[in-house]
Structure formats: structure tokens, C-alpha cells
Amino acid sequence: MGDGRRRGERPRTRSVRPNGRRELMRPLLLGMAAVIVVVSVVVGVREQASGPDGDGGPLSASVDDGAVVGVLAGAGLVRDGRIDVAAVRAMADGLDPDPRVRDPRYDRDAFGPAWADADGNGCDQRDDVLSRDLVDVRVSATDACTVLSGHLDDVYTGRGIDFVRGARTSAAVQIDHFVPLSWAWQHGAWAWSDARRERLATDLDELQAVDGPSNQEKSDQGPATWLPPDRAYRCLYVTRFAFVVHRYRLSIDDPDRAAIDRVLGACS
Numbered sequence: 001m002g003d004g005r006r007r008g009e010r011p012r013t014r015s016v017r018p019n020g021r022r023e024l025m026r027p028l029l030l031g032m033a034a035v036i037v038v039v040s041v042v043v044g045v046r047e048q049a050s051g052p053d054g055d056g057g058p059l060s061a062s063v064d065d066g067a068v069v070g071v072l073a074g075a076g077l078v079r080d081g082r083i084d085v086a087a088v089r090a091m092a093d094g095l096d097p098d099p100r101v102r103d104p105r106y107d108r109d110a111f112g113p114a115w116a117d118a119d120g121n122g123c124d125q126r127d128d129v130l131s132r133d134l135v136d137v138r139v140s141a142t143d144a145c146t147v148l149s150g151h152l153d154d155v156y157t158g159r160g161i162d163f164v165r166g167a168r169t170s171a172a173v174q175i176d177h178f179v180p181l182s183w184a185w186q187h188g189a190w191a192w193s194d195a196r197r198e199r200l201a202t203d204l205d206e207l208q209a210v211d212g213p214s215n216q217e218k219s220d221q222g223p224a225t226w227l228p229p230d231r232a233y234r235c236l237y238v239t240r241f242a243f244v245v246h247r248y249r250l251s252i253d254d255p256d257r258a259a260i261d262r263v264l265g266a267c268s
Contacts, residue, residue, distance in 0.1 A: 060232045061085060061267040067132065069236075071205050072243060083235050085264050092242045092260045096188075098253040103190045106182045111189075112198030115175075125202045129175050133209035134163060155237075156214040158230035163209075174215040176208050177201070178237075179244045182220035187250045196248075206244050224255035227263065235267040 061083040072078040077087050115124040123131075123145035131137055134150030152161045152173050163173040181189070181201055189197055200206060218226045223241055227234050238260045245252055 059235050059263070059266045061235050068205060068208075068240070072239060075243060077239055077243060083239050083267060085235075085267050088239045088242055089261060089264050091246050092238075092252075092257060092264075095242070095245055095257065096249065096251040098187060098251045103186055106185045106190075108181065110185075110194060110197055111181050111201040112194065114201075116198065116202055118198070118202035119204070125204065125207060126175050128204065129207045129209050130163070130173070132204070134173075152209055152211075154211045154214075154230075155208065155233045156210045156228040156230060158232065159211070161211060171212045173209055174212040176210045176215045176218065178206050178208060178240050179248075179250070180218070180220040180222075183222055184248070184250055187245075187252060189248075189250065200244075200248055203244070203247075205240075205247075222253075222256040223259035223263070224253075227259070234263050238263045 062081060069078055069081075072083075077084055077091070115126040117124050119125075119128070121128070127145045127147050130147040130150065131139075134147065134152050137150040138148045140146040140148055147163075147165065149162070149164045152163055154161050156176075161172055163170075177184075179200075184200060189200065214229065223238055228237050242260055244250075
């Protein structure tokens with residue numbers, strides 16, 4: 001069957017008629033088609049698991065992220081240093097669907113001062129996050145709150161970034177809202193009190209020091225259209241995203257919910 005002959009038929013010689021040449025070509029074409037099908041299936045599986053940027057590579061459910069993971073463990077989403085995929089999926093499935101009501105125009109000022117001292121420790125939230133997420137931190141001699149420099153092991157890109165405070169250098173490390181404030185506004189925060197919106201904007205569990213360009217690229221996107229370039233962080237990223245949405249009882253649209261489920265499905 002592999003050479004196109006019937007059982008018992010003598011092999012054809014190289015001197016063949018045109019229709020015989022087509023018989024010889026048939027197994028080659030069938031083989032090529034099979035290879036194409038296999039490759040297509042493999043690529044499709046990789047694309048389903050990889051998220052919006054189609055990047056390859058493994059996902060990991062193991063986490064080691066200090067205080068933030070402690071909060072997730074307290075919520076039952078991390079157990080023994082690993083993301084409890086079933087618990088996160090159950091939380092995401094329980095999020096309110098997007099009511100698709102007509103919202104007023106997004107207003108950043110409605111979320112309060114950009115970096116208020118929400119926890120009352122004398123330092124604004126930006127410096128609190130830098131102190132938490134950077135290593136080898138150096139602070140001002142006259143103000144113990146002001147972070148002058150440090151090193152960030154960036155969770156979004158997986159690379160190290162040296163932070164130096166300055167007009168031309170500070171933007172290399174930015175503070176990201178896991179759930180973007182504009183996204184939150186469109187999913188229910190427009191109807192909140194000013195105090196509740198400020199709590200979201202300054203919640204340390206919602207904030208992360210990250211690579212500046214990646215933060216700019218993310219902008220106000222949800223998981224359906226943006227995930228961290230470093231695939232190893234995506235399981236924890238969608239876990240934290242779902243946790244914040246659940247904590248503040250925001251709604252979620254179907255594409256973002258599906259993206260969270262897809263990432264969780266690939267977590268090992």
C-alpha cells in the first residue's frame with residue numbers, strides 16, 4: 001500500500017507512462033499531506049496554550065514571589081508553593097459577567113492621587129512597591145522613603161533591570177496596576193465611590209514594579225489581548241488578575257474570562 005501497487009503486482013520499471021508516474025507520486029503527496037496535518041495540529045496546540053502573542057515555551061504553576069504569594073495563599077489560590085489551578089478557575093468562573101452597560105468616559109482623577117500614602121506609613125505607594133519588589137535598594141539619606149536605586153528581577157520579561165531614580169532613568173521601571181484602572185472603570189468602577197476607587201488604585205496587591213516598556217505596551221488591556229512576554233509568569237499573572245477582580249467585585253467580559261481559563265489549562 002505504501003508504493004501504490006496492488007498485492008502481487010510486479011514493481012514498475014522506471015520506464016512508465018504518464019498515468020503510472022502519477023501512481024508513483026501519490027504516496028509522496030500523501031506523506032507530505034500527513035506531515036502538514038501533524039505540523040498544523042502541533043502549531044494549533046501551541047497557539048492555544050500561548051496566549052495573545054503566540055510565543056512558545058513552558059508555563060509554570062510554581063511560584064515564589066514573597067508577600068504577594070502570601071496573600072494569594074491566604075485566599076486559597078496557592079498551596080505548597082504552587083498555584084491551585086482548580087481554585088483559581090473556580091474563582092474566575094464565579095466572576096460577574098460584563099453587563100455591557102453604557103459607561104461614562106474614563107476619568108483617572110476619580111481614582112484619587114496617583115501615589116497616595118494609602119497605608120499611612122509615611123511613604124507613598126510607589127516607593128513602597130519599589131522597596132518591596134527591588135533588591136539592593138538604596139534610599140535617600142534625608143528621606144528613608146525615597147528609593148534612589150535598586151535592581152529589579154522583572155516578572156514580565158524575566159530579565160534584570162537596574163533602577164536609578166532620575167528624570168531620564170526612572171521610566172525604566174514603572175509601577176503597573178495588574179487590573180488597569182481604565183479596564184476597572186469599564187467593568188464597574190465608574191459606579192463606585194471615590195474612596196473605593198482610591199483603595200483599588202493604591203492596593204499593594206494590585207501593584208507591581210515592572211519593565212517600563214512592557215507596562216506601556218500593556219496599557220489598559222485585559223488578559224485576552226495582553227499577557228507577560230515571559231511565559232513562566234503567566235499562570236501567576238492571571239491568578240493575580242482574577243484575584244483583584246474578585247476582591248473588588250468587578251465584572252469580566254467573555255474574552256478575558258476565556259483567556260484566564262486557557263492560561264490556567266496550560267499551567268503544569
